[in-house]
Amino acid sequence: MGQILWCVSLIVLGLSSILGSFNYITTIVNMRAKGMHWMRLPLSIWCLFVTAILVLLAMPILSGAIIMLLFDQTLGTHFFGPAQGGQPLLWQHLFWFFGHPEVYILILPGMGFASDIIANASRKPIFGYTSMVIAILGIGVLGWIVWGHHMFMSGMNPTLGTTFMISTMLIAVPSAIKVFNWLGTMWMGNIRFHVPMLHSIAFVSMFVIGGLSGVFMASTPVDIYIHDTYFIVAHLHYVLFGGSLFAIFAAITFWYPKMFGRMMNPTLGKVHFWLTLIFYNCVFFPMHNLGLKGHMRRLYDPNQYEFLKGLQGLNTFISISAFLLFTVQLIFAVNFIMSWFNGKKASENPWEDNGLEWTVPSPPPHGNFASPPQVYRGPYEYSSPLVSEDFLPQDRQLPGDASPAAHHT
Amino acid sequence: MAHAAALDHEDVMQPPPGCEPGAGVYNEKLGMWVFLGSEIMFFTALIGAYIILRVAHPSSFKEPGEVLAVSITAVNTFLLICSSVTMVKAFASVQDGNLAGLRKWLVATVVIGASFVGVQIYEYQHLIAKGFVPSEGLYGSTFYTMTGFHGFHVTIGVICLIFVTIKAFQGKYTASDHRGVEVVGLYWHFVDLVWIILFTIVYLI
Amino acid sequence: MAESKHTHPNYIGVFVALGVLTGLELLVAFLPWSQMTRILILLALAVWKAAMVGLYYMHLRYEPGRMRWLAVAPLPLAVILVYVVTREFRW
Numbered sequence: 055m056g057q058i059l060w061c062v063s064l065i066v067l068g069l070s071s072i073l074g075s076f077n078y079i080t081t082i083v084n085m086r087a088k089g090m091h092w093m094r095l096p097l098s099i100w101c102l103f104v105t106a107i108l109v110l111l112a113m114p115i116l117s118g119a120i121i122m123l124l125f126d127q128t129l130g131t132h133f134f135g136p137a138q139g140g141q142p143l144l145w146q147h148l149f150w151f152f153g154h155p156e157v158y159i160l161i162l163p164g165m166g167f168a169s170d171i172i173a174n175a176s177r178k179p180i181f182g183y184t185s186m187v188i189a190i191l192g193i194g195v196l197g198w199i200v201w202g203h204h205m206f207m208s209g210m211n212p213t214l215g216t217t218f219m220i221s222t223m224l225i226a227v228p229s230a231i232k233v234f235n236w237l238g239t240m241w242m243g244n245i246r247f248h249v250p251m252l253h254s255i256a257f258v259s260m261f262v263i264g265g266l267s268g269v270f271m272a273s274t275p276v277d278i279y280i281h282d283t284y285f286i287v288a289h290l291h292y293v294l295f296g297g298s299l300f301a302i303f304a305a306i307t308f309w310y311p312k313m314f315g316r317m318m319n320p321t322l323g324k325v326h327f328w329l330t331l332i333f334y335n336c337v338f339f340p341m342h343n344l345g346l347k348g349h350m351r352r353l354y355d356p357n358q359y360e361f362l363k364g365l366q367g368l369n370t371f372i373s374i375s376a377f378l379l380f381t382v383q384l385i386f387a388v389n390f391i392m393s394w395f396n397g398k399k400a401s402e403n404p405w406e407d408n409g410l411e412w413t414v415p416s417p418p419p420h421g422n423f424a425s426p427p428q429v430y431r432g433p434y435e436y437s438s439p440l441v442s443e444d445f446l447p448q449d450r451q452l453p454g455d456a457s458p459a460a461h462h463t
Numbered sequence: 464m465a466h467a468a469a470l471d472h473e474d475v476m477q478p479p480p481g482c483e484p485g486a487g488v489y490n491e492k493l494g495m496w497v498f499l500g501s502e503i504m505f506f507t508a509l510i511g512a513y514i515i516l517r518v519a520h521p522s523s524f525k526e527p528g529e530v531l532a533v534s535i536t537a538v539n540t541f542l543l544i545c546s547s548v549t550m551v552k553a554f555a556s557v558q559d560g561n562l563a564g565l566r567k568w569l570v571a572t573v574v575i576g577a578s579f580v581g582v583q584i585y586e587y588q589h590l591i592a593k594g595f596v597p598s599e600g601l602y603g604s605t606f607y608t609m610t611g612f613h614g615f616h617v618t619i620g621v622i623c624l625i626f627v628t629i630k631a632f633q634g635k636y637t638a639s640d641h642r643g644v645e646v647v648g649l650y651w652h653f654v655d656l657v658w659i660i661l662f663t664i665v666y667l668i
Numbered sequence: 669m670a671e672s673k674h675t676h677p678n679y680i681g682v683f684v685a686l687g688v689l690t691g692l693e694l695l696v697a698f699l700p701w702s703q704m705t706r707i708l709i710l711l712a713l714a715v716w717k718a719a720m721v722g723l724y725y726m727h728l729r730y731e732p733g734r735m736r737w738l739a740v741a742p743l744p745l746a747v748i749l750v751y752v753v754t755r756e757f758r759w
Binding site for chain 2 (some may be wrong): 676679680686687690693694696697705706707710711713714715717718720722723724725726731732734735738739740741742745746749750753754756757758
Binding site (some may be wrong): 071075076077079080083084085086087088089090110111112113115117119120121122125126129130132133138139140141147148168211404428435 | 477480481482483485486488490493494496498500501502504505507508509511513515516520522523597598600601603604605607610612651
């Protein structure tokens with residue numbers, strides 16, 4: 055029964071994601087303001103756009119697979135059960151064909167938020183905007199042809215193993231380009247170390263560690279050893295927590311004033327950040343060691359294995375750090391709720407950012423803009439020589455700027 | 464209010480005014496095509512599974528005509544194609560301002576669409592009586608899942624068409640605003656398109 | 669303002685073509701040719717029919733080119749998935 059409910063709920067969830075993504079896509083393609091050319095979109099929007107496309111095309115595969123699973127359970131069909139010719143490998147392929155784009159769905163928005171926040175905090179344009187866009191598109195395209203790397207140990211066709219190994223190593227490249235561009239943005243910048251920036255810097259560093267462990271896994275022979283060990287757990291948490299979650303903390307703190315009209319408390323924010331960073335690394339870094347020593351995943355009692363008994367100290371250390379890590383998140387929760395009532399009132403543009411959302415009141419009124427904005431430039435004109443302030447909003451018309459309504463792309 | 468002004472613009476069947484050039488069509492049409500993209504992937508999962516399982520275990524599957532009734536399904540295929548014609552005639556009518564034609568052709572589409580579902584259900588009953596059920600090995604599993612979901616999509620299409628037909632009878636569509644007709648038409652043609660592929664792959668190969 | 673569009677495409681002509689193609693499919697399915705030949709011809713006929721529905725009934729022929737790209741964009745993914753996984757069972 056539980057399995058059936060799980061299947062049904064995932065189908066409903068998938069449908070909701072697809073509907074949301076089709077809304078994002080239609081809006082971004084068809085309803086950009088005058089002057090908002092594709093190459094003037096903030097990178098957070100580029101990332102959300104590609105994410106929406108991935109959701110649109112990958113979720114239905116999962117829905118199909120889950121429906122087949124549901125029918126196997128309820129109608130007695132034989133898609134995956136070997137007794138009458140069904141193929142468990144079919145499930146794995148269908149699931150991971152969705153599952154790999156899914157992990158890019160999880161990381162791309164975070165990458166977008168980090169780009170916006172790092173440029174803002176460095177008071178510098180993003181380094182290499184065009185290559186960032188190409189990298190985002192590259193991740194979106196390559197992400198479809200690497201799914202087999204989740205299945206190296208499944209007994210699949212070895213030729214497929216080789217092809218997936220190559221494509222997986224390739225996909226490290228666009229992510230690396232983005233990392234270099236974030237570093238290039240920060241280099242020689244007039245950096246403001248506000249809480250969103252702290253989280254964004256942590257995002258970049260932790261994501262690099264997670265990405266590096268991923269390169270080990272891309273190699274099929276190495277994966278034979280580390281698959282289903284804690285090395286994988288370390289990798290996935292470095293990219294999901296070190297990556298996505300730090301980016302989410304950054305984004306929530308950054309856009310909180312726009313959403314709720316108040317700033318989050320910066321002291322609590324900094325305390326939460328540092329304690330989280332420390333405990334998070336205490337929890338997940340040692341897992342690399344555990345994995346390399348052969349500690350398997352999903353093991354109830356490691357003490358049943360002689361070779362794992364020596365690792366008990368490390369396991370205990372991880373557990374204690376995990377409880378502390380969780381407790382520290384309460385600081386964020388308290389900050390979130392308290393700031394709603396007591397936070398310092400936010401102006402329109404507390405971070406001195408260039409984006410269009412910072413030109414409307416905090417929180418925005420119904421309809422967002424009193425009249426449709428006109429866009430004259432990209433979103434990263436920080437420290438521009440054209441103006442005395444160190445930022446130049448997208449919709450501010452300077453004497454030399456032609457009206458965007460006048461010319462056509 | 465900015466967004467209210469955008470909704471009041473004169474030609475609703477053109478891309479939204481005051482925006483950067485996008486897809487070149489109005490929002491609802493773009494939205495339907497985007498949604499159809501996800502539907503293509505959904506049927507890929509189901510039809511793909513059929514193809515894969517057939518390659519993996521060919522002995523579980525039968526030759527065309529052995530179990531499934533090709534002739535009556537061929538007639539059904541013809542019916543569905545007819546309903547696409549009536550749908551596009553309805554759309555052409557309202558484009559020309561012929562509201563009586565719109566109503567006539569929409570009713571025809573609903574009737575033919577519903578008949579398709581009826582024939583499918585009749586076929587299912589027939590097959591089940593013969594002992595060919597979803598749990599009948601890989602063949603039954605894949606056949607009923609693919610055609611069942613297709614039939615489900617047709618049924619949803621018929622329901623949406625009924626709504627659009629009712630609105631047509633209430634005079635809600637004109638030559639300058641018939642977005643609902645076009646958008647539901649796109650969905651309906653898509654459902655026909657999937658059937659064209661399904662019929663070939665499932666019944667004829 | 670009711671502006672009459674360019675003359676409508678020949679919907680009935682397309683319908684006749686679809687009917688003929690369907691008839692051809694039924695013929696080919698039961699001819700005593702090799703399975704691979706029959707599969708290739710039937711798939712080609714099905715794709716041709718689908719393309720006609722897409723181009724004429726769904727008006728892709730008359731929409732901005734971008735819409736055509738949008739419509740076919742998911743297809744390479746479908747081909748990749750099915751091809752790669754069938755390799756799983758033929759090696």
